[in-house]
Amino acid sequence: MMNNLKQIEEIRKFNRFYANVLGKIDQEIYQQPYPLAEARVLSELHAQKGATASEIREKLGLDRGYISRMLQKFEDSELIFKQQSADDKRRILLGLTEKGEEIHQQLVKNANLGVSKMVAALSERDLLKLTAAMETIESLLQAQQVPDKIIIRPYGPGDAGYIAHLHGTLYGNTHQFSHDFEFYVVKGLAEFMADPSGGQLWIAEVNGVVAGSIAIAKAGDHTAQLRWFIMDEEFQGLGIGKILMETAIDFCREQGYQHVFLWTVNILEAARYLYSKYGFKLIEQKMNTDWTADELTEERWDLELEPIKALSAERDVQD
Template identity: 65%
Template structure:
């Protein structure tokens, strides 16, 4: 009986959430570009080079319907087919520049729709909401991905370029950051590579695939800066971010730093929630209009480790 009540509770939440998102979808999509087509376009962007069959099976779309969508996208010059290097019989799907433009417009509309939805929430309530969503995603994530081995290791040859690429693509797709942000990240990484005394950068790998990174850079003898904390979207919600944070904070204690700070932006709610769990607090804010179409707030967060050292 208890299990039946739990199942009904899940179904009730599903009905509520589907109705909630449906209201957003009505404002974003139109008969000329319905939701299913938007989902296919997003998957083509996310799974660059995936075949039509792979995308169809992931989204649960009828074979005939998928075929018509692909044909329409090709006629509208939104996608191109590219022959697989592994199997000459297979063709992956890629967005054209026009397709990328359409995808970016849909992302912007979706972002505005969600922002409008959560705008009445105070920051603590919004933190609770995003944390709950992260937990749901973590619990219901693909079991194979969850069981894949996760490795945290120091960076090696080629890693820093990939981390800059990951920042550039993820922030552009999710938050419409410009290429200036990737330049900012790459510049900092090259400076770190030239001199990282008192610091370290770690790479998280899932089953041998790079999932994200985190770094500690020395600011002075007592102070360190936490930098380049990022996770690819497909690996978020699996607890990897916490492992990276644990690694970085343990390093700070080993190096006997008494203070740690970081810079972030106010729109990264999940990361901000995680920082607060590690004792970081916002100490400074300043507007930034260099990276995004609309102004964001850069935030400095600080954590004091002096008390822990005193008690050690």
């Protein structure tokens, strides 16, 4: 790394320069009522005809609540329309109305004018050199950014054993959990596989490799337990944990569960943060001396689910 320090500093210098140049253009083009983030969404809706809100949100890296409010604004302004997918009735597809297309084309025109001003002083030869350099930058960096293929699927043969192995190795190596903890996981998985009715175990794969899991097990007529939520450390940071959580919670709503609970331990700060983010509340604590040499605090977190009908309006926007 130190051998490349000069090149790295040059890249950072260029990045600051280019961000400043484009920032000035953006300030001139993307003014109210369509600032940059909204213009990007309109552009994606133009390019991806029939995309869902989730697809747009994931591609642009926008907050769920922010894009929900934005799409509602577009709908109120008659810039977008929504229609049910013919292949999957649960998918709500978005598109630009005629008015929305007109707004998009005006934004494109403004952007082109802004860039034209930036390069007006360049000769034709210099302009070709500039675009060639940009194409080189794009091709070199894209070659290093092959997107990970992430899928979430129901468990299959061998998956339960691997999930038990992942629990044993991850908790053993990272937190010095004993074999008693692995036995606890294996026993629970075996009981679930013997009677999985009312529940499901999902596997997350990245480029065909198992990266983690989550499960819902029936605990009562209207109550479910979230179990075996784990991520291989190699694949953390890809947003898979959020996808697994949303998959599990959506399943609970579809099954008519009104209440979901889980047990965790106080040392798992990242997991506890995610539970809190999705509305789980800490309601019970107890001491555990079975799994580690030091005493642990087990925690029960509970989530009350709204009926699925009460969320239909919000899902129309988000999905």
